[in-house]
Amino acid sequence: MFALRVAAPLKAAGRLQTSVLTQSVFAKTRVMAPVGTRILSTSQSNQREVTVAPIIEQRKNRPLAPHLTIYQPQLTWYMSLFHRATGGAVAVGFYAGAIAYAVGPMVGYGFDAASVTSLIATVPTAAKIGAKFLIAYPFTFHSFNGIRHLLWDTARGLTLKGVYTTGYTVLGLSTVSAIGLALI
Template identity: 40%
Template sequence: MSAKSAQTSRPLSPFMLGPYYKPQLTSMLSITHRLTGVALSVGTIFLVAWLMAAAAGEQSYAAFSECASAWYGQIILIGFTWALSFHLCNGLRHLWWDLGRGFDLKTVYATGYAVVIVSIVLTASVWLVACCL
């Protein structure tokens, strides 16, 4: 077998999902962590728009509030809340790893599932409190 044919039959990266690499919890959490970081950056634009509307006066704030309270605004806000919760929980998990702890496979998966569950519970809790106020 030539070196050229051996190179073309192997995947280029272990992160090539699909036929070469089976998605695992760890890889999916890593990708989701990056995506939530991007979502938080984009969601910050929504937050800045809210502050600008509040500073622009009552009419601008009313228009923004109408969009934010519409179904699509609620989806954006819930998604932003979940992205923040997930990114926070997974960031704490990474800080734990920075201390050199939690690298055994059982703990990696347990903390991975905990990140997903806690982020959902945090999001639901924030929205339950917000709806009750």
Template identity: 40%
Template sequence: CLLLLLHVGRHCLRAHLNPQLCVKNAVPLGTTAKEEMERFWKKNTASNRPVSPHLTIYNWSLPMVMSICHRGTGMAMAGAVSLFGLSSLLLPWNFESYLEFVKSLSLGPALIYTAKFALVFPLTYHAGNGIRHLMWDLGKGLAIPQVYQSGVAVLVLSVLSSVVLAAM
């Protein structure tokens, strides 16, 4: 009974479906991905479809660069804190021993100051830009001139506060 039902069902489907409909969208057997991509690009070139824009067509602006740097400093600081915590668990000496080791290297004051600035700048920049983003969340400073003004203010304040903190 079940076999008869299957046979009748197949026969009814074959009678109602056009054979061309079944194979029209099928990928030919034996083609490779490379051949399919070549066929795809030939079809798109022939139809003059526009290609999606990529980062290379955009003019870089201050807000765009600051957004990228904000994410970068956040990831860098998260990685640094994680590595510092992991190293404090795994390395044999305590923090004071490593600080004495750095002092024993007799590095010049210019190098020490530069290293301190490089350590503190991501923190001040990320904090300042984070406050800027919080102001945007409140709906303040979203006009384009204000976005640029607040961006310059964040950069200037970040550099100045980093200079002061590195001098300590």
């Protein structure tokens, strides 16, 4: 089918003479199925193509697994979600800052060390401490929770009591260290 679609414009232009024999050879050595079809068999002799539209419609009508809505929220559930969110936030913040620092002066946006320092000097102290805490907490939480996961990789702290103990330890260490970094 694919080969026939490739050969059709050439035939229309008069450059390629296709016969029934060449069409059957093209059909037997087909590499790709037409768009919207799926080949059900891998053998050349009994390939059968099926349109995938009905399959997609059936998938739309399937019930979704209730996964999170049927369980009681637990500390591990929240910490897993927050670990992923803080990892994304730290990555986005790092890359956005690095790109702004590298590209800013070239496009006329004054994002260099001198302009950033002078801007921060005009901000009130309470706002500086709050902003530094908001930047430090995701970083410290993600770091300490990553250490917790490395501890789990050594098969330590995997009991229910150990999971909750390390979870509360991560929350406490994250908060104390973020406050410490914000007050520097």
